Amino acid sequence: MELASGEWVDFEGDVVSASLIRDLLVDSDQLDPRGVRVRNARIDGQLDLCDVDTKRPLALRDCVAEAPLLLDRAHLSALDLTGLVAPAVSAPWLKVDHYLYLTNAQLNGGADDWAVDLGEACIGSHLSMSGAQLLSDTEFSLNAHKLRTGSQVYLAGVHAVGTVRFDGARLGGNLRCDGAVLTADGAAFLGVDMHVEDNVFFHNGFRARSENYIAVRIRGSRIGGQLVLGGRATGLTALDVKHVRVGMEVFVPADFAEGLVDLDGLTYSGLPRESGLDEWLELLAEKTPRYASQPYLQLAAAHQAAGHERDVRRIRVAQQRDLLRRGRLSRSGRLWHRVSGATVGFGYRPATALLWLLAVLALSVGLMVGVAGPGGAVRCSTVEQIGHALSSATPLVKPDPAQRCQVATTTGLGQFVVVTTWVLQLLAWAFATLFVAGFTGLVRKNA
Template structure:
């Protein structure tokens, strides 16, 4: 058994024999055993051997203990055991726990807290079931990728503070928990985070998100494609920073989403601008300006000016609906929205100005004129008088027309022209302010 691979084909050997072999003089090729049934408890805690250890397709009656152990590499693929405890494990190369079956009735199925692996970690195809955590790996460090593809986890996959030197791959995995299904607050992932190809995460909590990676730093892409996140809150990526694009389809989210503080490079993919704006307005718990500003900045960098305006207008509408505004602040936003599109459509003020002038013409030429209330004026002069009365320009000399105020209708027309003049001045001012950006809001 020293160096050569030995297949026990299901025969039972004492678990203590493994420790004896590792602490005895060991071949350079390490220890390689497969198909063994281990009686008793396999306890390799504090064992330090600079050799590879392979225990494939083995079955253990009791939890396997690897606390503070150190090996060149470790392959426990196919392991069937109540649990695997390996906090502070140190490996020079890789850790394989593929197609394993770990079911704990009183703790964590797999504990890799503060483990340090020089290469990659692969749990591909494993079935993990824990009372609280299926995988407990806070501050796990890897030199390369963490493979969780096709893992079935009943309990939280806990990766808070992990430092991964490559990708986090969860392709085809299914995580289910009463709390957060995938919890990775303050992770650092050098490359991409892949939640795709049938990935499923479900939480039974009304408060916690199915996937919560708040505050994480991702060097590459955040990919949520062909996946399903289910819960009252499906996804929490607050204050996550990615070095490249984010690929997220709103259809992947069966629940709300936390996006405040999320930053990314480029325009979000897998969703149209309309879908993103609907996501921000209807699927986020509260109003926040940053997601809108980030989206607008992405389209600004891409040269999509039309989408920039749409995004900023949508932000202001959401601010009115859910933001913390005073009554007067809300009224002002409604006015600027209707008149200049919150400063992003100043031409609207010109439309209102033209409408004001037309209203004045109707009052003077179509109401006061036929009623005989305009003295010594032709129809053309009446139109000129109406425009002169309300337009925000200097008044010319020698005005001939005058509206008689001896009747109630005459007084109404005159007072109405005063009101229209104020409105005309207001619309002209709003146009100038909107054109120069004075009423644009970034709150």
């Protein structure tokens, strides 16, 4: 029989019986080690390989089937369904020793089926679905829940309507979604608790759109290499990478997310790429769903490791401003944050308090020279008036009781000058204390 020879058989659009293919694989002792290799055939009947265990490959390239292919719990050496046109491929618990190809497949599960079901399947090497069109009116277009692969997963150029699901998957190489276009009412790409040994790519024209939920959700995932984002994700929440651990860098362009971005708990190595510090700070302050300290601390730690001390201070100040704006603070805590922010930059810019101290001294001099002197409240030279003002307002410096420049307190103006001088002296003490406290880090907070 020609199909048992292991050679490619091109049917040129003619019919091949589904039962014949099954019989050949079940009775694999009579089958060439290269397996069944069919091209350009129309499969008559439903190909049901559920629970079939064979060490032979199956290749059905550019074939058409009118019924879903059933591969539940099947065990094959390799499976090549390149260019398949069918309603669906149902393969939960499938085991393939080597590779699985669904490249350029066209699968439409309609209202009854997921386009592809690879739930808890195990692929010894790589899975390629590049260029596939996956349509389903049900929740998922591709269900790869707890999928296991020994190598790469290629979803490059995939067009999917319905959620692409990789929850709990364990992928032994890269996950490549270059140029994929994903659309769903729920999450467009769902990969909660996904483990990827190497890199994850959502770039080079990648598009993900969720009508009512999250465009890309990989919360709690572990990525051994880089997380590379590009293209556009659109949804109420565009990107959820909460508690994701990335072994290397993250690449996040400023225009990737059209919607909220949840970064709380995201950890990575090195500086974030594709966006500058200003863009990251804007992202954290304006596009995150709520205030969280961890994204700021992670960003600050990355810049600290790179030796960017000035940027670290900018990040810390931006964090405290966000805490003041969106954080949970008591009234007294909020008031203290406002004061410390205005005076010492929340403890990270203590030199600001020195500027306030100089402003107080200038006010004291202006009060004495511009108000008390012309009003007759003091009778001494201008130089003596300046010296009196500075000695009165400067902390730890007491006025000389023997000096000639004294304020006459018998007049209303003199009393006003004295009381104002007391207020200015209190302010000078406060700013000097805040400077010392900010300089020594006493007002810094881990919020």
